[in-house]
Amino acid sequence: MKIISINTLCGLHNMLYDKKKLEINKKIEVKNNFLDINHLFWSQVLSHETISRTINKFVQISSVLGTLSIQEQYVVSAPNTFFNKLIDAKNNIINIETDEENLFSYIETLNIFCMIYSKLLPANFIFTIDQGFHRSSNSAKEMLEHCLLEYSNPYLHFITQTVLPIILESKPDIIFIRGIPNIGSFAVAKLVKQKLPNVHISITNHSTEYYSINKIKNSLLSNVFFFECFDSVVLNHNHIETEKKIIDSLSKNSALSDVPNILYKDSDGSVNATNIDITYPKYDFNTNNIFGKYVNVRLFPKNHCYWNQCTFCGINNKYLNCSATWNIEDAWCQINYLKNKNINYFWSIDEAIPPSILYQLAQKMNCHNCNFIWHTRSRLDLEWINEDIIKELAVSGLTQIRLGFESASIRILKLMNKHENVEEVLNNIEVILKLFFKYQIRVHFPTIIGFPTETLYEREQTINYLKKLKKKYPLFSYNVNILELDISSSLYKNWDKYNITQINLPCPLNDFMGNIVKWYEPIVHSTTPDLEQSRRNAMLSQYTWYPENALTKPHIFYRLYESGRYMLYNMKISDIAKVEYNQNGIVVKKFSDLVSWKTQLGTYITYNPRNHHYYECSESVHNLFNDDNILIDDMRYFSLINELLLNKFIYIYEGR
Ligand code: SF4
Numbered sequence: 001m002k003i004i005s006i007n008t009l010c011g012l013h014n015m016l017y018d019k020k021k022l023e024i025n026k027k028i029e030v031k032n033n034f035l036d037i038n039h040l041f042w043s044q045v046l047s048h049e050t051i052s053r054t055i056n057k058f059v060q061i062s063s064v065l066g067t068l069s070i071q072e073q074y075v076v077s078a079p080n081t082f083f084n085k086l087i088d089a090k091n092n093i094i095n096i097e098t099d100e101e102n103l104f105s106y107i108e109t110l111n112i113f114c115m116i117y118s119k120l121l122p123a124n125f126i127f128t129i130d131q132g133f134h135r136s137s138n139s140a141k142e143m144l145e146h147c148l149l150e151y152s153n154p155y156l157h158f159i160t161q162t163v164l165p166i167i168l169e170s171k172p173d174i175i176f177i178r179g180i181p182n183i184g185s186f187a188v189a190k191l192v193k194q195k196l197p198n199v200h201i202s203i204t205n206h207s208t209e210y211y212s213i214n215k216i217k218n219s220l221l222s223n224v225f226f227f228e229c230f231d232s233v234v235l236n237h238n239h240i241e242t243e244k245k246i247i248d249s250l251s252k253n254s255a256l257s258d259v260p261n262i263l264y265k266d267s268d269g270s271v272n273a274t275n276i277d278i279t280y281p282k283y284d285f286n287t288n289n290i291f292g293k294y295v296n297v298r299l300f301p302k303n304h305c306y307w308n309q310c311t312f313c314g315i316n317n318k319y320l321n322c323s324a325t326w327n328i329e330d331a332w333c334q335i336n337y338l339k340n341k342n343i344n345y346f347w348s349i350d351e352a353i354p355p356s357i358l359y360q361l362a363q364k365m366n367c368h369n370c371n372f373i374w375h376t377r378s379r380l381d382l383e384w385i386n387e388d389i390i391k392e393l394a395v396s397g398l399t400q401i402r403l404g405f406e407s408a409s410i411r412i413l414k415l416m417n418k419h420e421n422v423e424e425v426l427n428n429i430e431v432i433l434k435l436f437f438k439y440q441i442r443v444h445f446p447t448i449i450g451f452p453t454e455t456l457y458e459r460e461q462t463i464n465y466l467k468k469l470k471k472k473y474p475l476f477s478y479n480v481n482i483l484e485l486d487i488s489s490s491l492y493k494n495w496d497k498y499n500i501t502q503i504n505l506p507c508p509l510n511d512f513m514g515n516i517v518k519w520y521e522p523i524v525h526s527t528t529p530d531l532e533q534s535r536r537n538a539m540l541s542q543y544t545w546y547p548e549n550a551l552t553k554p555h556i557f558y559r560l561y562e563s564g565r566y567m568l569y570n571m572k573i574s575d576i577a578k579v580e581y582n583q584n585g586i587v588v589k590k591f592s593d594l595v596s597w598k599t600q601l602g603t604y605i606t607y608n609p610r611n612h613h614y615y616e617c618s619e620s621v622h623n624l625f626n627d628d629n630i631l632i633d634d635m636r637y638f639s640l641i642n643e644l645l646l647n648k649f650i651y652i653y654e655g656r
């Protein structure tokens with residue numbers, strides 16, 4: 001049996017996760033039967049040749065594109081500077097020691113490139129580094145019908161020119177496609193089946209943090225459009241074992257009904273689900289692939305969140321089953337393996353581990369003199385009011401913990417069913433935080449705004465509370481999500497009880513491939529500012545250095561920062577820069593790569609490619625930026641200086 005595994009075409013986050021360098025090899029390698037087509041795609045998009053061609057072409061046609069955004073004007077005004085910054089971003093983004101501000105600079109530069117790249121395509125596709133080409137559809141029918149049309153599928157050229165020849169050359173009997181199926185996966189499957197009608201194509205490893213086919217497996221059973229392209233779906237989280245069983249079965253011409261944890265299409269065209277019978281491997285990570293500095297590991301693969309009762313949450317439904325006992329020995333076995341391999345950093349991706357279990361694990365690590373830096377997730381739980389637990393965790397090297405906060409409103413927390421004793425938990429938040437901070441453990445609060453019936457007052461109450469904590473505690477951080485209605489959550493199943501008046505599925509349920517549906521609730525959806533603006537403002541008030549008009553949305557930046565696990569290495573506490581200067585005359589220097597130009601409207605812009613801040617300025621300030629050495633003894637400039645220094649346009653060179 002010839003097997004080939006490929007992944008789906010999506011954003012660059014996998015690369016940030018795996019820290020794999022983008023490079024073009026003359027010979028495209030299929031390693032261990034795996035062809036990383038997403039990596040190949042991005043390596044082509046970000047090759048020197050494509051970058052150069054794209055920038056040149058964009059500069060050439062810029063005059064006919066109408067009004068250009070500031071970022072586009074920057075590319076046109078300084079193509080060489082932009083080229084160099086882009087190469088720098090592409091090469092350095094995977095450096096795990098990158099701090100927040102540099103990471104932002106790289107992401108923004110890459111997103112500017114994605115914007116101009118997509119502007120040169122025949123159709124208007126949204127293209128960003130976090131998602132690649134934005135998902136055009138969640139309907140299997142639509143993806144099936146449109147996947148071979150150039151104007152609907154931006155990946156088509158790459159698939160036909162690069163992916164298809166490699167797959168056909170290897171003449172596979174089975175193709176495993178890893179990741180969330182999208183229009184690209186449909187195109188690959190449809191094109192391959194035109195040439196190799198007997199190939200078996202299976203979707204596998206599709207569960208991400210929030211998405212999983214497991215959440216829609218019942219409706220998928222009657223999704224004829226999906227099963228026109230694909231033959232099976234691996235439901236088990238541990239996809240490797242199930243894939244082996246599929247290979248074994250097909251090689252013996254046996255029925256797939258004996259392979260547990262799958263959906264499959266039978267020879268008569270009927271679609272079936274097999275029994276749930278999960279065996280867990282000893283190690284949750286791939287032991288052949290842990291050469292990096294850190295490992296993502298589910299310490300307790302048999303458990304999901306120990307609360308599992310929040311009404312909005314569908315995260316636990318991606319797992320097929322769950323144990324009620326927490327096996328410390330198994331978790332320790334995994335940690336010990338890492339210890340023996342001299343891997344000192346790990347990120348536990350478990351949904352939420354109880355404090356007492358984490359305590360026992362930390363004791364075990366401390367008994368064995370482990371030397372880890374690690375991260376985990378739990379809940380805001382009164383059990384945390386116990387200094388012994390937190391001290392033990394600190395000694396074991398825990399540097400950051402994520403505790404779902406969600407809201408500062410008692411009423412909303414009750415609707416969310418977040419805690420048994422909401423008032424008591426809210427009253428003790430700072431007690432818990434202070435204990436963690438006493439032992440230098442950072443605490444991060446994921447937060448949700450826009451829960452049905454949340455008023456503007458309640459939303460502001462939440463955001464103001466987060467801002468207050470951030471001001472008070474440097475080791476505190478947060479991110480703000482807008483509630484998405486998960487199709488497997490109890491909120492979705494009981495939507496009428498939460499004042500939701502509309503649920504909008506983009507297609508019939510038995511054709512739907514998504515996990516999130518649109519909804520409307522009058523109180524939440526008629527407030528101003530809208531949810532998007534509130535989230536942006538809340539995130540910006542945490543990132544004081546973030547340019548207000550950046551292309552990259554601050555919550556997307558946060559997601560990429562988290563995906564890349566940069567915080568494991570980056571222990572620096574960002575502080576609002578304190579700038580002192582002498583008003584009696586200072587010699588300052590501008591940073592050498594500033595770009596300054598006159599716009600079509602006759603105004604002047606100065607842009608800092610290092611951090612993407614820009615100023616719309618007067619001619620005299622524009623001239624000031626065009627001086628190499630700027631002697632600031634003109635009182636007109638003093639009001640500007642502090643801001644210019646803060647945003648790294650100029651730096652103090654020497655006193656006069
Ligand atoms: S505590 Fe977190 S993981 Fe558990 S149910 Fe609530 S939101 Fe989901």
